Amino acid sequence: MSDQFDLQTATVECVRLHDPASGLDGYIAMYETDLGPAAGGCRFWSYADGEDAKADAVRLARGMTYKNALAGLPFSGGKAVLRRPDKDFDRTALFQAFGRAVAQLDGRYVTAEDVGTSVADMQVVASMSRHVAGLPPEAGCAGGDPSPWTAQGVFESMQTGVAQVLRGNLDGLTVAVQGVGNVGADLCRRLHAAGARLVIADTDAARCFALAKEVGASVVGVEQIASVDADVFAPCALGGALTRDVVANLTARLVCGAANNQLASPDVAALLLERGIVYLPDYVVNAGGIISVSAEYLGEDAGHVGQRVAAIAPRVGLLIARAAAEGRSPAHVADEMAEQVIANAREMQPA
Ligand code: NAI
DSSP states (O other), rough: OOOEEEEEEEEEEEEEEEEETTTEEEEEEEOOOSSOOOOEEEEEEEESSSSHHHHHHHHHHHHHHHHHHHHHOOOOEHHHHHHOOOOOOEEEEEEHHHHHHHHHHHTSBBBBTTTOOOHHHHHHHHHOOOOOOOOOOOOBOOOOOHHHHHHHHHHHHHHHHHHIISOOOTTTTTEEEEOOSHHHHHHHHHHHHTEEEEEEEOOHHHHHHHHHHTTTTTTTOOTGGGGOSSEHHHHHHSSOOHHHHHHHHHHOOOEESSOOBBBBTTTTHHHHHHTTTTEOOOHHHHTTHHHHHHHHHHHHHHHHHHHHHHTTHHHHHHHHHHHHHHHHHHHHHHHHHHHHHHHHHTTOOOO
16 A cells, blocks of 8 residues: 655655564655665654654655765665564564565665664565665675764764864864764764764663763763753754754754754754754765665675765765855755756656
């Protein structure tokens, strides 16, 4: 069962996933553009209801479309959102059922890991469909956990942001990191090596304290992290970190993190601009993961991934400069650039 929504310049198709036997319940959202098949990870998370999960899938697929467009990848955006069952469930059976759903789409959607899913889950999906990435890499080929590539792109973007906005480097600056999972923890290690002071928070206290010990970070509660005294705020947990209230209390002058969909609502971009806070758009800085995943799917080598990830920070530099020159939010400038790439792909299609 699937239905469609119109969103600005393209249409999102939303396929319902429902397999009571395994507990599979969720959606695959695919943004239809001329860039290519829809690619984006699979999120496994608790949602209040199906509508919530569907809305998240659509939002995330839209972000993936912009991300893939700006990163120059031959893919449109997609996302799978699976509701975590409340009762006991067989994880293998659930991801086999998801794999069958991916197989049915016959390459129109390419999946990979996202929040709540692992390489092991994607191996289960791969037993049902070849349209999956984020699998253990073969020698010399791209592949494996995409998080380190995501962390690298975010770190290098932050370095560029600090140089252009704060006019310095990370040594001695304070970075507040919200969420220290796969990407957040890797980012913290890089920041620590660069001499940054770290303040961290995570709903998983054990994970947070273990990392704090390793990198000498201060730990604060999840309610405090966005308002601590810091030069840079790095949202690396879930979406919606930047609400109007959060932005009103931010002390950081730069926001740069891995989380998708950081702006809780589109108007928050203007509020950030008004407060003189430079927001580096999430889908631009966190493209490292999808760059790795798409290279793996296309059978490219790891060198390609390194080159494309290295291009993220210079792109961020251009964005900051253009936004500053035009007195606009980098978020709006990035959206416009991505829309242009999507429109160009449409024009390239034979009439
Ligand atoms: P993860 O699941 O490994 O880490 C997320 C962390 O955030 C967990 O430790 C969790 O306990 C914590 N968390 C959840 N709610 C929180 C809250 N309210 N306050 C503080 N901490 C909270 O996920 P991962 O892979 O590190 O991804 C982080 C973010 O980056 C997600 O939004 C994801 O969509 C995004 N992203 C990840 C990519 C990747 O390559 N893994 C690629 C691009 C984006």
